[in-house]
Amino acid sequence: MATNRKGGASPLARIQSRYEGTRKKCPECGFVDEAGNWxxxxxxxxxxxxxxxxxCDAEREHTFSILG
Ligand SMILES: [Zn+2]
Structure with a gap:
């Protein structure tokens, strides 16, 4: 019973929730994609x-390293 997790969210989960929550606005045309289809x-x-x-069909791509 000695599980010692801090916060419970993995770095990957934090990146996912942050991106799904905030990066919906297109920098090219300002369109906000409410569906958030990252x-x-x-x-x-x-x-x-x-x-x-x-x-406007602008493509965005972000790459993260998930290795500590
Ligand atoms: Zn756009």
Missing amino acids: ESRTNGGKIVYRHTCPS
């Missing part, structure tokens, strides 16, 4: 977020 996938020690603006 597509995420993990790639080795990385997580790649990709979003295509439904208004």
